[in-house]
Amino acid sequence: MRLGHRIVFGAAALAVPLAASAQVAPAPPSTLRPDQQAFRALYQEMVETDTSITTGSCTALADKVEGRLKAAGYTDAAITRFAVPDHPKEGGIVVVLPGSSKTLKPMLMIGHIDVVVAKAEDWTRDPYKMVEENGYFYGRGTSDMKAMDAIWVDSMIRFKQSGYTPKRTIKLALTCGEETSWAFNGVKWLAENKPDLIAAEFALNEGGGGRTDGKGRLVIANMHVGEKAAVNYRIEATNPGGHSSAPVRDNAIYELADAIGRIRDYDFPVQMTDTTRAYFRVAGKARGDAMGAAMVKFAADPTDHAAEALLNSDKSYHSMLRTTCVATLLDGGHANNALPQRAGVNINCRIFPGVSSDAVRATLATVVADPRMTVKQVDDRGPAAVPPPLDPKIVGPAEKLLARYYPGVPLAPLMSTGATDGIYLEAIGIPSYGPPGLYGDPDGNGAHGLNERAIVKAVYSGRDYLYDLIKVYAG
Known part of the structure; x- marks a missing residue:
């Protein structure tokens, strides 16, 4: 843009x-x-x-x-x-x-x-x-x-x-x-x-x-x-299951929980457009505080890690700087006295302009780092946004x-x-x-x-x- x-x-x-x-x-x-x-x-x-x-x-x-x-x-x-x-x-x-x-x-x-x-x-x-x-x-x-x-x-x-x-x-x-x-x-x-x-x-x-x-x-x-573009993915863990009286570490819910934790802790790389750069420059000058100074610095130099760290403390600014993915729906198990045979989570991603949904799916699979799990795109909201x-x-x-x-x-x-x-x-x-x-x-x-x-x-x-x-x- x-x-x-x-x-x-x-x-x-x-x-x-x-x-x-x-x-x-x-x-x-x-x-x-x-x-x-x-x-x-x-x-x-x-x-x-x-x-x-x-x-x-x-x-x-x-x-x-x-x-x-x-x-x-x-x-x-x-x-x-x-x-x-x-x-x-x-x-x-x-x-x-x-x-x-x-x-x-x-x-x-x-x-x-x-x-x-x-x-x-x-x-x-x-x-x-x-x-x-x-x-x-x-x-x-x-x-x-x-x-x-x-x-x-x-x-x-x-x-x-x-x-x-x-x-x-x-x-x-x-x-x-x-x-x-x-x-x-x-x-x-x-x-x-x-x-x-x-x-x-x-x-x-x-x-x-x-x-x-x-x-x-x-x-x-x-x-x-x-x-951004809104796309949903499903990450699913499967397992033979068994009787809950004899638990094992190989548990679909535990494995999915570990995967969700890794996604929680992952930040996609910083990206900027002319629009977001102009926003941080103008809005930063208007604030007149430490956050505003960080916004101006980051607009001038996106490699300023100290400025980025402060921007990341604001959830809206953090999201403006990158693709974001978050767990929004969770399901798992089939009985209260059985080891789970299946557990799944919906991951809702807001994808930065210019990034493909396939690339985000591949990144999620890398972050999950468990070949036993599947990572599939399940839907999107329509055509990729065309910046006016x-x-x-x-x-x-x-x-x-x-x-x-x-x-x-x-x-x-x-x-x-x-x-x-x-x-x-x-x-x-x-x-x-x-x-x-x-x-x-x-x-x-x-x-x-x-x-x-x-x-x-x-x-x-x-x-x-x-x-x-x-x-x-x-x-």
Whole structure:
């Protein structure tokens, strides 16, 4: 990946000291404007509609979104619903607001409305009830990614209700299947079956945002440009087994546990792209602490092992520097009074751009170092990610608007360590970008984990920022 068009991120903003960075302060609900109250109700409805793959329904949420869009004035001709017979609960919705220009290509906003499964017994609060506490919204999907979904829907409603006619046609696709590698994926289906419906010059997606210092101060804003590839592997140990009253060291579970430990202790080699190098340089200067100094040093010299060691102490930075693989699912044995005949583990890898899945499988086999075990690739999320260019038509407006909403906060390009549905768009020639606007804390705000949360102030200010950004892009 290379930085196109000689864009310099945050050049002017970096002259502002860290103390001038935007402060994050919660807004009491009583001070909400009427339009914010309406948005909050929409956001709450989306969070409180279970869209997990096990107990939820994306189709049910798409029904509610359709009702809101029609109430705002969108006709049946502007709305497309889609699903497939064998996945009736994983349907999605596309809405189009026509533009006045005959020459400008459309823009597309996408958002996945499915969420990671949440087990209520593990949470402090009901995961499918949105609770506002101490400056945060709690609930499954509050940060990944129903805040942005709600902003997209809210913007389309406000555009229609205000009579706004953009120059560039604006499209919104809300889809299911992003949080799994095996269920129906709405963006993949649209790309393969309805490419004209979502055809666009570019897409706005998740993955951008920003990061606070963990104490309420927004330090860096991000433009998501490119991502890793998500691939799953299965490592399996087999054994003749036997009676548990006569145990032996040759035990499939023990052998698998040893292999998992070796994978835990292995770090893939450091890799850098122009995007990640620019991120560490810009974000490091913005921090002004020891970690920031290490980021700047490492951007200049990736062989600086002392700087790398400090970066590795931050889980997100560690992941940005290399391919990562982690055990996520475990199974083994067949009876409580028998030696195990089989034990297996799922290894979820996030593969650095340019590295093949076969090469990662070979590395895992080398790390396991046990010829009795098998290491097999079991699936992936789709085509390899195609990094989009850093187009000044995308970056420039985002950075200019950022200076108005978050004075003194620089914008840095960011390679996502996760995976998004942007890969399916890029495969058909639609570059996907994750804009700034929303932001979170360094700990990840519980996304995919327990007690997921979103910063209240970030949701409201991000709503205003993204609404204005859409209008700038749409002309």
